[in-house]
Amino acid sequence: MARNKNIRQDENLELDKLEKVAGQPKMKDTHNHGKEDTGWKSHWDLLFALVLLMALLVLEYGFNLNIPDIPLLAVNLVAYFLAGRTVLHLAWRKSKRGDFFNEFVLMSVATIGAFIIGEYEEGVAVMVFYQIGEWFQDSAVNRAKRSIKALLDIRPDEVTVLRNGKAHVSNPAEVELGESIQVKPGEKVALDGELVSVTASFNTAALTGESKPDTKYKGEQVLAGMINLNTLAEVKVTALFRDSKLSKILEMVQDATARKSQTQLFISRFAKIYTPIVFFLALALCLLPYFFVTDYVFREWFYRSLVFLVISCPCALVVSIPLGYFGGIGLASRNGILFKGGNYLDVMTQVKTVVMDKTGTLTKGVFKVQHVVTQELEKDQLIKIAAALEKNSTHPIAKAVTDYANKDYESLHVTDIEEVAGHGLKGTVDGKDVLAGNLKLLKKYGVAYPEEAERVTDTIVVVAIDQKYSGYITIADEIKEDAYQAIREMHNLNIKTVMLSGDKQTVVDQVAKLLGIDDAFGGLLPDGKVDKVENLKKEGHKLAFVGDGVNDAPVIALADVGIAMGGLGSDATIETADVVIQNDKPSKIPVAIKVGKVTRNIVWQNIILAMTVKVVVLALGAGGVASLWEAVIADVGVALLAILNAVRIQQKKL
Structure with a gap:
């Protein structure tokens, strides 16, 4: 896809701003290895404008040189247009399409107004330092985007x-x-x-x-x-x-940058309302005192209104907020977690209950034989006979038995195999009638078995030969090494943990006890999981569900935040989920929550910082205390502080 070098025709100030400072199109070019665009500003022009401004200030105030008006105006105009021609161009383009209330028009009016009243250096300074602030914003936004776009370069061309x-x-x-x-x-x-x-x-x-x-x-x-x-x-x-x-x-990463959080949407709406309000307040500050102040001087109040316009520029909010969410998405991706949008970073901070599937999420989904208990038969013989029958099944439990037998069963002759749905298998092995399955299979065929088999908590395969009970094999799924850590960290975050599974309740209870899970429910079909999640949501708390199988997709869609195990997870589950854990580690669940909280904290720090400084300096400007110099330094300063704070997200260790 060719690079789009034009500013998007979008009234949304936040996205317009981000495209402008980033100097890049949306990241839909997923396979572009070309040289990165460094932006639309000429940094050399900006540097030359800064040198001219500094030279004039040194001559005028350092050497007390009285420069004639026309040469002074000419040099300042050169510096002004070198630094601000792109801002003036954008202001003109936006004004032509009816968008008068944006930061480009705001800066153009303020700086041209300064020239009108003879404050040449202050007009140039406002534009130069504004552009210096933009240059820092370029670097910060590009860095945040590169942390995400680095993923786009991992797919080979050949x-x-x-x-x-x-x-x-x-x-x-x-x-x-x-x-x-x-x-x-x-x-x-x-x-x-x-x-x-x-x-x-x-x-x-x-x-x-x-x-x-x-x-x-x-x-x-x-x-x-x-x-x-x-x-x-x-x-x-x-x-x-x-x-x-x-x-x-x-695709998920690219889409994530386009899905905005509620905070971003609020800032977008706020900027649309805020900017025209400050325009009219500045106009009122200039004209209304005429009716109330006895010694009204137009030039003085006009100057105050220009200060008001400069400090009211919303760029610190408009850039630092989405930059914070870019940083959060990038931090998560470096930890093997994909958020499908900044909105899910927000919701993740509100989660109070995490519901998890058992198999494939907390356990490896790899069943292994644990014990072999026989009656009047050698253990190896029981395993061989059971494996000879089970080799005809694709069930994970059957695979566990055949793997344990290590192909010793291949010499046995098996005929008349029949699958008894929900119970197990029956057939003839070397001329003997064999049953292999759960206890319901033996009950169905009237085979007596000892009571101890009823008390086994693991998954059990009982074997009967010629209508006589011969023993049982216990099979268990391995718990993931980091599952203990995951549950412990979620409890440290005051999050309730719940496990849902299709396994029998005794197995589920055993896993829950080992891991310290708060509540556990077994014997659930997909619709049963949906019912449980609906009941949990009635408690009024935000809920996340974590799963990996196709049967988990409906519950993931129902949860406030759906989390998929992306390594072994089904495509349907990954598509439905809002967050994808790429390495299937449950310990990444609390990491995802921490990423959301870190992002939210820094974003709100920036909002409070920017609004506090602006309100203070606006009041000082309206009162005639602050000058254009102080206004632009405060505006650029708060923007840089907010950006540096947002960049901190990318350096966080979780």
């Missing part, structure tokens, strides 16, 4: 694809599903796929925020944006260029 046994360099968008690509050491993976090589190590920091290398093995998923660290790797493409997880992440 890829080596294997076709007919030969390596060809191609555009990633031209690679088809099922083709294989080569990734050399140090290169970025261009497309999502499965690793064909035996093993390879990747740097995943661009996607997850984690610097620790991730070793992948044959058949495991490799994502675009990862960097191959050591050996030549071959990857079979499983997603087109436009459908890769990285492409979706980039």
Whole structure:
């Protein structure tokens, strides 16, 4: 997409301001590696204007040199137009389309007015220092945008694809599903796929925020944006260029910069109302005293109104507020968290209840055999028989059994397999009738079993051979290493934690007890989760839901803030969510809340700072105490303080 070098035809002062100071279009050019535009101002012109201004001040006040009016006016006009021609041009363009109440018109009126009453140096100084403030704003906004746009440069322009046994360099968008690509050491993976090589190590920091290398093995998923660290790797493409997880992440980041928070929207509306009000107040300050002051002097009150206009410029708010949210989104992305808009940063600070799915969110979703208990049968034999039957199922529990058996079951002959829905499997193994499933399966076929099996809290697979109970296998999902930390930190933030799961209540209670979760509910289908979340929302608190599966998408949509585990999460869940945790770590949930709170605090610090200084100096200007020099220094100073404060967000350690 070509760069749009024109100021957007948008009445929204905040966005107009941001485009102007950034000197860049919206970040829709997701694959542009060209040289970054440095802005619309000529910094050399501004520097020359500053030198001229300083030289005049030194000559007039340092050496008490009396410069004739015409040469003095001429030099000041040169300096003024060098520094302010772009402001004058923007003021003219906006005025032509009926937009008279904006900071460009405001600055033009104030500085031209200063020239009219003979205050040449003050008129030049207002424009020069205003532009110096803009230069600092350029740098701050560009820095904030670069922290986000850095993501846009992690997708390669070229890829080596294997076709007919030969390596060809191609555009990633031209690679088809099922083709294989080569990734050399140090290169970025261009497309999502499965690793064909035996093993390879990747740097995943661009996607997850984690610097620790991730070793992948044959058949495991490799994502675009990862960097191959050591050996030549071959990857079979499983997603087109436009459908890769990285492409979706980039779209989310771009959209996030366009979705404004309530605070940003308030400032936009405030600026639209505030600017015309100060124009008319300045006009009233100039003209109304004529009717009430006996020794009224037009030049004096006109000067006061110019001071009033300069200090009333809303740029400190209009730039520092969205800059704060840019910083928050950038800080979150560096921590492996994607906010889909500044509005979600705001809502995250209000969350009082976090509801989490169990499998895939707090646990790894990887089931493993924990114990094997037998009756009149060797443990290895029980596992072999159960695995021989379970190998025909795609259920995660069946996979746990077959993985534990380590292929020892392949020598057994299995026939007449039948799946009993919701119960398990039945079939014939080496001529013996075998049942493998839950306790309901044994009840259905009238097989007696010991009472201890009823008291097992883990997921259980009971086995019966020839209508006789033979033992059971317990299977449990592993809890994620940082799940304890996540719950502890949320409690430290005074947040209530709730877990919902489709697993049986005993399993859910056990996990909740281990982690210290406040409330836990098991045996829930998707509609049951929706009902629970609706009931929790009736308590009147903002609620976040965290999940990863397709079945979690309805609840994520219902929550005030939907959070998706982006590494293993389904596309539907990620699309529905407002916040995406890229590395699937639950400990990032409290980090996301902290990012929101840090952003909100700094944004409101800037609002209070700017409004306080402006009210004080406005009063001083109206009273004739403050001059144009003090007005512009106060205006630029508060803008710089607000910007520096907003930039602090990007340096925060969480």
